Amino acid sequence: MAGSSTSSALPPASARRPSCAEGPNDWDLDVGTPESWRAAVRICQDCPLLSQCAESARTLIDRGMGPRSMIWAGVAYDAAGRVMENLERHRIAAADRKPPLRIIRHSERPRTAEHAPQVPRRHLVLGRGLRSTGTACG
Secondary structure (H helix, E strand, O other): OHHHHHHHHOOOHHHHOOHHHOOHHHHEOOOOOHHHHHHHHHHHHOOOOHHHHHHHHHHHHHOOOOOOOEEEOOEEEOOOOOEEOOHHHOOOOOOOOOOOOOOOOOOOOOOOOOOOOOOOOOOOOOOOOOOOOOOOOO
8 A cells, every 4th residue: 555655646648758858959049940949938837847857957057067059947048048038039059150160281291211010919908907018017
């Protein structure tokens, strides 16, 4: 009997899993539209975990690791972590479209006259002790 009263005290699994876990992109302000973000805020307001989520956000903000470019506990935060009042004014940041760095040489590549010295090969076998190689170091 004691075991059954403990299990009935826990909320069902569906109540413990937040709605944002099913479609996290709807809460991401780097994707989506103002319409999808407003829907996410409404869903947050009806979530049974809203108070725990809000407390988690406050704790992270106090530590300097607050939400960025997302909706958390029904509150929209911009890329700097500031609360956004108007979702219509938010614009998704453009992706960095810079080409990759290229090295352009204006002269011939320098050539070395000396070859690099041969480096002895070493093999480590995990789980076995090392044995002496006969060199002065070990």
